[in-house]
Amino acid sequence: MKALTFRLGQFAFFGLIFTVLFHLVLNQCISTGNGIIISLCAIAYFCLMFFIGWHFGKKDFIENEIHDIGFRWHCTTYMLYNGVNIIAYYVGLNTTNLKAIGFISLFWGIGLLVHFIFFLTNQRNSIRGYDKDEIFN
Numbered sequence: 189m190k191a192l193t194f195r196l197g198q199f200a201f202f203g204l205i206f207t208v209l210f211h212l213v214l215n216q217c218i219s220t221g222n223g224i225i226i227s228l229c230a231i232a233y234f235c236l237m238f239f240i241g242w243h244f245g246k247k248d249f250i251e252n253e254i255h256d257i258g259f260r261w262h263c264t265t266y267m268l269y270n271g272v273n274i275i276a277y278y279v280g281l282n283t284t285n286l287k288a289i290g291f292i293s294l295f296w297g298i299g300l301l302v303h304f305i306f307f308l309t310n311q312r313n314s315i316r317g318y319d320k321d322e323i324f325n
Contacts, residue, residue, distance in 0.1 A: 191260060195248035200264050202240050206233065207272045215281045237265060259307035266300050 210233040217226045241261045270293050277289060284292070 193248050193252055195244040195251065196260055196264060199240055199244040199261060200268065202244075203237060203265060203268045204272070206236050206240070207268050211272055211276045211281055215276075241265070257303075257307055257310050259303055262300060262303050266296055270296070 210229065213229055214226065217229050241258070245258060245261055270289070273284065273289050273292065277284065277286060
C-alpha cells in the first residue's frame with residue numbers, strides 16, 4: 189500500500205495553513221477572553237479539517253484505491269497540530285502552556301493508538317485493502 193500520496197500531501201499543506209491560522213486566531217480570541225468565540229473557533233477548525241480530510245480522502249480513494257479507515261489522515265493531523273502547537277509555544281504565542289500541550293498530545297495520542305489498532309485489524313482482514321468478504325463472495 190502506498191502510504192504517502194499526492195492527495196495526502198495536499199491535505200497536509202492545507203491542514204498546515206488552517207492549523208497556523210487557527211493558532212493565530214485562537215491567540216487573538218484568548219486575549220479577548222470570550223469563551224464562546226474560543227469554542228466557535230475550535231469548532232470551525234474541526235469542521236474545516238474534517239471537510240478537507242473527507243474531500244482529499246475521497247479523491248485519494250478514487251485515484252489510488254486505498255481502502256483504509258482514515259488512519260493516515262488522522263496521524264497527519266496529529267503531527268501537524270502538535271507540531272504547530274509546540275512551535276507556537278516557543279515562538280511566543282501563549283495559547284497554552286507546555287503542560288497542556290503535553291496532555292493534548294497524550295490524550296490525542298491514545299485516541300490515535302486506538303485508531304491504529306482498528307487500522308491494523310482492518311488491514312489483517314483485507315487483501316491489498318479490499319475486504320476479503322467482498323472479494324470471495
